[in-house]
Amino acid sequence: MQEKAQGQSILSMNSxxxxxxxxxxxxxGVSVQVxxxxxxxxxxxxxxxxxxxxxxxxxxxxxxxxxxxxxxIKFDGTDITEMLxxxxxEMGICHVIEGRRVFEHLTxxxxxxxxxxxxxxxxxxxxxxxxxxxxxxxxxxRRNSQAGYLSGGEQQMLAIGRALVTQPSLLMLxxxxxxxxxxxxxxxxxxxxxxxxxxxxxxxxxxQNALAALEIVSEGYLIENGRVVMHGTAEALKSNSDIQEFYxxxxxxxxxxxxxxxxxxxxxxx
Amino acid sequence: MDWVFLSELAINGALTGLLYSLFAIxxxxxxxxxxxPNLAQGGLTMVGAYVVLALARDLGMPLWLAIPLAAVVMFxxxxxxxxxxxxxxxxxxxxxxxxxxxxxxxxxxxTTLAIWGGTSRSMELGVSxxxxxxxxIFISRIHLVGAGVALALFVAFMVFFRTRTGIKLxxxxxxxxxxxxxxxxxxxxxxxxxxxxxxxxxxxxVIWGEIQGVDQAxxxxxxxxxxxxxxxxxxxxxxxxxxxxxxxxxxNVGAEFLDPLVGGGSRELIVAAxxxxxxxxxxxxxxxxxxxxxx
Numbered sequence: 001m002q003e004k005a006q007g008q009s010i011l012s013m014n015s016x017x018x019x020x021x022x023x024x025x026x027x028x029g030v031s032v033q034v035x036x037x038x039x040x041x042x043x044x045x046x047x048x049x050x051x052x053x054x055x056x057x058x059x060x061x062x063x064x065x066x067x068x069x070x071x072x073i074k075f076d077g078t079d080i081t082e083m084l085x086x087x088x089x090e091m092g093i094c095h096v097i098e099g100r101r102v103f104e105h106l107t108x109x110x111x112x113x114x115x116x117x118x119x120x121x122x123x124x125x126x127x128x129x130x131x132x133x134x135x136x137x138x139x140x141x142r143r144n145s146q147a148g149y150l151s152g153g154e155q156q157m158l159a160i161g162r163a164l165v166t167q168p169s170l171l172m173l174x175x176x177x178x179x180x181x182x183x184x185x186x187x188x189x190x191x192x193x194x195x196x197x198x199x200x201x202x203x204x205x206x207x208q209n210a211l212a213a214l215e216i217v218s219e220g221y222l223i224e225n226g227r228v229v230m231h232g233t234a235e236a237l238k239s240n241s242d243i244q245e246f247y248x249x250x251x252x253x254x255x256x257x258x259x260x261x262x263x264x265x266x267x268x269x270x
Numbered sequence: 271m272d273w274v275f276l277s278e279l280a281i282n283g284a285l286t287g288l289l290y291s292l293f294a295i296x297x298x299x300x301x302x303x304x305x306x307p308n309l310a311q312g313g314l315t316m317v318g319a320y321v322v323l324a325l326a327r328d329l330g331m332p333l334w335l336a337i338p339l340a341a342v343v344m345f346x347x348x349x350x351x352x353x354x355x356x357x358x359x360x361x362x363x364x365x366x367x368x369x370x371x372x373x374x375x376x377x378x379x380x381t382t383l384a385i386w387g388g389t390s391r392s393m394e395l396g397v398s399x400x401x402x403x404x405x406x407i408f409i410s411r412i413h414l415v416g417a418g419v420a421l422a423l424f425v426a427f428m429v430f431f432r433t434r435t436g437i438k439l440x441x442x443x444x445x446x447x448x449x450x451x452x453x454x455x456x457x458x459x460x461x462x463x464x465x466x467x468x469x470x471x472x473x474x475x476v477i478w479g480e481i482q483g484v485d486q487a488x489x490x491x492x493x494x495x496x497x498x499x500x501x502x503x504x505x506x507x508x509x510x511x512x513x514x515x516x517x518x519x520x521x522n523v524g525a526e527f528l529d530p531l532v533g534g535g536s537r538e539l540i541v542a543a544x545x546x547x548x549x550x551x552x553x554x555x556x557x558x559x560x561x562x563x564x565x
Contacts, residue, residue, distance in 0.1 A: 058451065060447065060450055060451060063360075063361055063446070063447055063450055085450050085451075085453075086450070086453050086454075086455055089451075089452060089453025090453060094451070094452065094453075095451045096451070097447060097448060097451050101445055101447065101448040101451075102448070103440070103441045103444040103445060103448065104444055104445075105440065105443075105444050105559045106437065106440060106441060106444065110437050110440070110441075111441070113434055113437045114434075114437050114438050114440075114441035114449075114452070114454065115452035115453070115454070116434060117453065118434075162452055163451075163452060165452070166452050166453055
């Protein structure tokens, strides 16, 4: 069963531990599988270790003086645990980092150009750009204005488009819904789903907005305190009463007198 | 006031100013591609001039060969600086990198002093010292040549920053982390910007070496170059050109009026005043990028 699951995974991350500055243990043995062509979400609260997990996969840990102290990460069967970030992008892993971070002083069009692999020809790049502008028509309208002045939603679209130029087979997004109006989140998630369907792009999504995320992914992992505390299909997670209560803001209704609330949460964190 | 005299001051000031621009382009290149102020450009310019002399005088090469070869050597040196010194500091506070470039400048000065000594050597480009006459106005030929070189480099780099490599360099200056995330080699980009700045240093070193001789004083151009770069906006090549002309004219015309009043030496004062006032009144200079804050 385990063997079979690994065979279909584009990404398999096994008991990864990450240390920052050689002292702070940010994640403590996280294992995550992303099936080929699948959409997976990492859920959890602030500081749970979701972003660190993504950085371990993309290799951006190094820029923040973190490193993987245990475990291994395989991408398409290749061990990438020690690989340079740039090499991982070439292999097809692209990480849309938190906070959009578009190149503000460049135009959207230049943002896309900047991300183009050196080997991509001019005509390939323009085909690629057209495809991205088709997915995100709002960007096409503003392709020659300054990216720093785009709206938050447009910047998020640009950040995703910029990642797509690198021709990833695994796209990782860190909190793409952050600070965006619900209709924009729906629009962006809809586009992600469309790209996933049309191009078979595998997606690993980090979200605090569990409600929106569970609508588009097929499975999810719940991370708390640097550990995976729950893993299941989106359906299973949605119907789980703990998830409903803590992350979807509902369930049996807010019952403040329910002491079980605390003990249940404690059970994961221990 | 005599208009011919005034325009002579202005034109020669503008030409000298373009020579400051030639120097400042090196500063701007590094800032534009890595958001790091390059305080080593003075040292690099001096080394550039010395390398040309070493190839031309000591090895007996003709200048037309020595100058491009020096450019190649300096291109390699620029990459080396990134590899050896700057790479370890990528992502660290700018202040530390600033100090590093200053240390580099001192190191380069010390190295040239140790190898070639302190006596001034002449470049002997073979440009005539006979002034050109534009009507009644005297113009120095070497200044005209240098201004031409500055403008040629300006055009070349304007084109370069629209190419894919140039856009990647500008992206690096905007955001290291985001650049890494899409597979841009930040290290190689920063190295390239230093390599290009070092090539510009050869051009500036040759022209300024011809004008004032090749010695330690070449590295003092940093003060004027920095003023021009700041006035133009640290990341704008167009700014470096325009600011160079402005500073050159203000300095030349201003000194003519102020020198009799203060008994000489007002050039330095004017330059310092321009630098200080720019930072106080318009910190991003004439054409520099603003930090974008959306409301």
